[in-house]
Amino acid sequence: MRPGEVWLVGAGPGDPGLLTLHAANALSQADVIVHDALVNADCLKLARTGAALEYAGKRGGKPSAKQRDISLRLVELAREGKRVLRLKGGDPFVFGRGGEEALTLVEHKVPFRVVPGITAGIGGLAYAGIPATHRDTNHTVTFLTGYDSSGVVPDRIDWDGVARGSQVIIMYMAMKHISAITSSLMAAGRDADEPMAFVTDASTQSQHVLETTLSRAAQDVASSGLQPPAIVVVGQVVRLRPALDWMGAAAGRVLTADPLGNRANAQKDSA
The missing domain is CATH 3.30.950.10 (Tetrapyrrole methylase, C-terminal domain)
Structure with missing residues (x-):
């Protein structure tokens, strides 16, 4: 991962063993991990020492961050020179709003990478x-x-x-x-x-x-x-x-x- 870059990564359905090698690699390098509610806490244990964890969960019927605010937060962190991992349950492009976040990064000219995950x-x-x-x-x-x-x-x-x-x-x-x-x-x-x-x-x-x-x-x-x-x-x-x-x-x-x-x-x- 490079400073100022965002990786949109799927964490799979829950079992940490279903993380891809790319996902595990991102967890070991990221400065900031912006994660969903559906990401198993055991997956986050693979984060490098000192990495900041930011919760950005969205749960139906419960107070949660607005999608636009989450997307802009990724832009903000990248512009601070952070290596940003956006960790999402399942696959980021299967009902995961990964496409919306990626388009926001494109809009603000933030480099990004997509790492597919095993969808639930x-x-x-x-x-x-x-x-x-x-x-x-x-x-x-x-x-x-x-x-x-x-x-x-x-x-x-x-x-x-x-x-x-x-x-x-x-x-x-x-x-x-x-x-x-x-x-x-x-x-x-x-x-x-x-x-x-x-x-x-x-x-x-x-x-x-x-x-x-x-x-x-x-x-x-x-x-x-x-x-x-x-x-x-x-x-x-x-x-x-x-x-x-x-x-x-x-x-x-x-x-x-x-x-x-x-x-x-x-x-x-x-x-």
Whole structure:
């Protein structure tokens, strides 16, 4: 890293072992690390001695810094001659506002680099034993966000098109509006009994997985006590979890033979 430069880096879904070599290298060099709420604290332990840590988390429904202010703070730090690491959960360009921050740096002529990270929609599901794709279940997958910049369900999503056109749907930041989202999908023709899963604290030892169905999702989430953020998946790939739950198997847990019975199966996983 060079003084006056900003690196926009993805920290992955949680497990520090999923940091890339470039991410670990940036942590060892940065003068200032501006990090999100979703960055695992264990990742920050890799920061070099003396590095300044600045929290810039944005959590839905809670007071948080405005995106424009965060972007301009990166500019300010770079102009002070600092080596600046902007550390973001998952991948900075997958619903991470990395594009907005990069465009601000371009606007102010600040040199930058982008280091991709493992997005939760792939890595988080893998830790829950749910593949994003499988030849026997799907040849398409759609990634979408459950709310827009104003905090409501995005009105520009073609729910009919998504419901009809994608065999697997992976959703970020969708728990808050899950009732409206599942209703839209079922109204567009998705099967009410289609399997669905919620993964919270993905890839960490506090990971929880809730398996349910499209019609029961809102009720089961409410009764489970799970709190966002969560990665949410709809589709037949969820049925593969009993066989592929490698975290549960490693912990010596008994895998559920029928996760899609009359009741949702809420299971706590640990490495």
